Amino acid sequence: xxxxxxxxxxxxxxxxxxxxxxxxxxxxxxxxxxxxxxxxxxxxxxxxxxxxxxxxxxxxxxxxxxxxxxxxxxxxxxxxxxxxxxxxxxxxxxxxxxxxxxxxxxxxxxxxxxxxxxxxxxxxxxxxxxxxxxxxxxx
Numbered sequence: 001x002x003x004x005x006x007x008x009x010x011x012x013x014x015x016x017x018x019x020x021x022x023x024x025x026x027x028x029x030x031x032x033x034x035x036x037x038x039x040x041x042x043x044x045x046x047x048x049x050x051x052x053x054x055x056x057x058x059x060x061x062x063x064x065x066x067x068x069x070x071x072x073x074x075x076x077x078x079x080x081x082x083x084x085x086x087x088x089x090x091x092x093x094x095x096x097x098x099x100x101x102x103x104x105x106x107x108x109x110x111x112x113x114x115x116x117x118x119x120x121x122x123x124x125x126x127x128x129x130x131x132x133x134x135x136x137x138x139x
Contacts, residue, residue, distance in 0.1 A: 002042055002106075006049025009134055014053065020130050023099035024059040025051045028106075028117050029088070031065045046134055047104040059101065061094045063120055088120040100128035108133035 013020075027047035035041055044060060051058040067087045090096065101121065105114050114131050121129050 002045035003049035003052075005134060006046040006051075006104075007053050008049075009046070009132065010050040010053035013050075013132065020100065020102075020128075022054055022056050022102040022130060023097070023127075024057045024062075024101050025054065025104055026059045026062055026101050026117075026121070027104050028113055029060070029063055029065045031067065042106045043104050046106060050102070050104060050132070054102075059094075061091055062096060062101075062126075063088055063117060064091045086116075088117045090120060090124045096124060096126055098125070098127040100130070101126055102130040102132055105131075105133045107135045107137050109137045 025047045027041060027043035030038070030041045030043075044058070047058050065087055066089045103114060103118055103121065105117075108114060114133065118129050118131060
């Protein structure tokens with residue numbers, strides 16, 4: 001279902017913004033331990049559907065989650081920002097090319113996770129970065 005939602009989301013984005021065409025889609029990574037617990041990364045599933053529509057690669061190799069963090073769902077706004085500070089890093093093994101990338105998360109509450117992840121990409125000077133979240137939560 002997440003991949004289908006990703007395709008529909010990308011089609012809507014193309015209808016309303018024809019200027020941004022990503023060279024790659026980067027799902028917000030989960031820590032390996034959390035991915036093992038869940039069995040999947042929901043942002044990666046959404047991103048795979050989006051990559052199909054945009055006709056670009058899904059880049060799960062670029063950004064890594066360096067720290068295991070607890071869920072953001074029960075945290076207040078300030079705790080959310082502190083919880084994701086310096087959590088992400090660039091994968092030293094990844095081949096990174098300058099270009100345009102879309103960073104994808106499943107739910108945006110405060111934007112802390114996406115901002116932290118985007119800052120990692122900005123620091124690596126990857127080029128243009130777009131962000132997309134499938135849902136917006138009150139928080």
